[in-house]
Amino acid sequence: MTAQLDQGNAAGRGKSQQDVDSLMSELASADPVTRERARLALIEKGDEAVPALIDALTHPRTQTRWEAAKALVENSNPASASSLVRALEDTDAGVRWLAAEALIALQGDALTPLLHALIDRPDSPWLREGAHHVLHELMGGGCGKWLAPVLAALEDATPEEVVSLAAESALNALAD
Numbered sequence: 696m697t698a699q700l701d702q703g704n705a706a707g708r709g710k711s712q713q714d715v716d717s718l719m720s721e722l723a724s725a726d727p728v729t730r731e732r733a734r735l736a737l738i739e740k741g742d743e744a745v746p747a748l749i750d751a752l753t754h755p756r757t758q759t760r761w762e763a764a765k766a767l768v769e770n771s772n773p774a775s776a777s778s779l780v781r782a783l784e785d786t787d788a789g790v791r792w793l794a795a796e797a798l799i800a801l802q803g804d805a806l807t808p809l810l811h812a813l814i815d816r817p818d819s820p821w822l823r824e825g826a827h828h829v830l831h832e833l834m835g836g837g838c839g840k841w842l843a844p845v846l847a848a849l850e851d852a853t854p855e856e857v858v859s860l861a862a863e864s865a866l867n868a869l870a871d
Contacts, residue, residue, distance in 0.1 A: 715740060719747045722766075723759045734762045738769045745772040752778050752794075757787045764793035771797070773804035780808045783825030784816075795825045799832045806838065806869060813845065813862035817855035841868040 718740070721733035737744040748770065751763035764782060767775050775797065782794035798805035809826055816822055827849040830842050841864070848861040 715744050715747050718744070719751060722751060722762050723754065723756060730758065730762050734766045737766050741770060742772055745770055745774055749775050749778045752782045752785075752790075757790065760785060760790045761787065761793060764790050764797060767797040768793055768800055771800045773801060776801055776805050777808040779805070780812045780822075783812075784819055784821045791821055791825055792828075795828045798825075798829045802833065803838065805829060806833070806842075807866065810845070810862045810866040810869070814859050814866070817858040817862070823849055823858065838865075838869060841865040 715737070718733045718736050721729050722737065724730050724733070737748060744766070748763045748766050751759055752767075754760050754763070760782070764779070767779060779794045779797050779801075783791055783798075785791050785794065798809060809829060812822055813826055827846065830846045830849070834842055834846065845858070845861040845865050848858045851857070
């Protein structure tokens with residue numbers, strides 16, 4: 696009986712993955728109604744859909760990346776944080792904005808990958824802009840005293856090195 700249950704669970708997972716794959720195909724549709732329906736269904740799938748949504752953040756079609764980022768705003772899974780930080784540098788402003796909104800929804804889980812990115816790529820204007828939005832929204836949390844210098848460096852016309860140093864200092868403080 697246990698073997699039958701295990702087979703049933705495996706079959707259910709297989710069908711469920713097929714459902715996610717099918718919905719991801721629909722997410723890339725040219726039809727906006729089909730895309731929206733797929734996005735809402737993927738949000739309903741929760742954590743199960745997150746790996747596919749993360750992959751879609753690098754899709755060649757802007758609209759597909761936008762839909763994936765929009766879904767990740769609702770799915771708030773820490774596994775998406777690093778990919779969302781990379782999406783802050785997307786060529787499309789709408790994708791960048793939604794990536795920032797998804798990072799805000801992640802709260803503290805967004806900070807480590809975001810600060811690492813600022814250390815590694817402080818010269819990226821889109822990263823700096825997105826990071827500013829995210830950090831500004833997260834300032835009310837218990838990390839405000841460590842994030843304030845990073846936010847100040849992002850607001851100032853300071854050299855990139857100052858942003859990198861402020862981010863590194865905040866990251867060290869968060870690690871302690």
